[in-house]
Amino acid sequence: MPVTLYNTMERKLEEFIPIEDRQVRLYCCGPTVYNYAHVGNLRTYVFEDILRRTLEYYGYSVRHVMNVTDVGHLVGDGDDGEDKMEKTSKETGKSVYEIADFYADAFFADTADLNILTPTVACRATEHIDDMIALVKRLEERGHTYTAGGNVYFSIDTFPAYGRLARLDLEELRSGARIEVDSNKRNPKDFVLWFTRSKFGNQSMTWDSPWGVGYPGWHLECSAMSMRYLGEQFDIHCGGTDHIPVHHTNEIAQSEAATGKSPWVKYWMHAEFLLDESGKMSKSKGEFLTLSLLKKKGYDPMDFRYFCLGGHYRSQLQFSYRSLDAARTARLNMSSRVQELLAAGAEPVEVVALSDRAVELRADFIEQIGHDLNMPRALSTLWAILKDTVLSPSEKITLLYDIDKVLGLRIDKIPSLTDEELDEECASLIREREEARRAKNYSRADELRDILKTLGIEIKDTPSGTKWKKIL
């Protein structure tokens, strides 16, 4: 069965066929490490993780490359504005390299918490300046650049396909540009490849280049590094929807202009935004929603992952604590059912030995994830497995562990009841409570149940005797 993915370039669902037979080359736009990632940023990385896991589940080998932007990207619009790294540096008194390391570590701690697989290659922009310079040279040799006011620009008029990804109307853009036009530009949509002159000066990260000491333009790193690690043409390029009109549009222009090959990327995939109460999520207004904040409020990172899986990646999703609570409750209910399966002696078996019903459920799951990563449907299959009345506990566990290779909810980390050593204090309290019940001293029994609850043990009196479980 083929994987179907939505390609932004064509604006439709397409059957995924990699350039190389079973090898997928995937590039994902990574973080700019000048501050913590908010949960909206993280939603996109969860999506990319699901994409990668789905492809791997379907048997592809995935080479996954992600950049870490530790230079460039400016605060203001246009090609001026203050560098974000420099700004944080000024505010904290730390060097830009210290800041980059600190926030890169924080980012990877968050993604690890969310069970997001580490990219095959995570590459730093500052370690690939030579590749970027080489790319600008290629563009220069092919006549796609000009120098003005000390900066090297890409001339979009030398690239007729400019703006196809975003369906830009170039004539409209020319007349209707809202941003202040840089008078050095021949076309308002031209963009800087190499800066030697910044309005803000005092750039602490600069490199020598054929055009003078300076630093690279913002889009260059993704073109240079993706081509270095994945070749001049590759399969999938991902990012947030906000990257369509400028960042990815410019990446395509400079990459295809440099190599003369098209398409540079076969499938473009974009994650929609996670919104907060005020609309677009921001780092500067309202509550700065980080994963650490959610953890501080008592949520497990898997609660947020489950929440993300509840909506489709191409739909905007509204963040609220109410929704996150619903996700947490659902996940805990799932965990509780898994515990009961384990307590019933469930053990994973070979997938090939499954019953017809199990095979059917697994086929549903495979179809759903292969249909443009329909995780909400995949979760409904998860529940169908949990609630099925025909499957044996072992078959259920087998299926759950199997589908969790894609969902990434750490189902295999849910402890079984019998795995837990009940400490002597709790065991004796349980014995005491059973005696109290036999003596019909129910007030004492209820008191002991409350005590056990504070110790993290939940009591259930069943027809076959008193059972306990650890509160998750």
Add this chain to the structure above:
RNA sequence: GGCGCCGUACCCAAGUGGUAAGGGAGAGGUCUGCAAAACCUUCAUGCACCGGUUCGAAUCCGGUCGGCGCCUCCA
């Protein structure tokens, strides 16, 4: 202004022209000393509204109303 999206139950949210997934919350029941859990039952004859196409429309087309995003640092 340009590009695009959305409107489905109390909340979140899938939905590929053919009986409206799932979760959360709620209600009733079985069980129980009481709980909890589990299980059973229940929870949109209808998908913002109005037309149209079709044997058949949440789905396709046109319109109306409402909401949102991007284009401008952010995924």
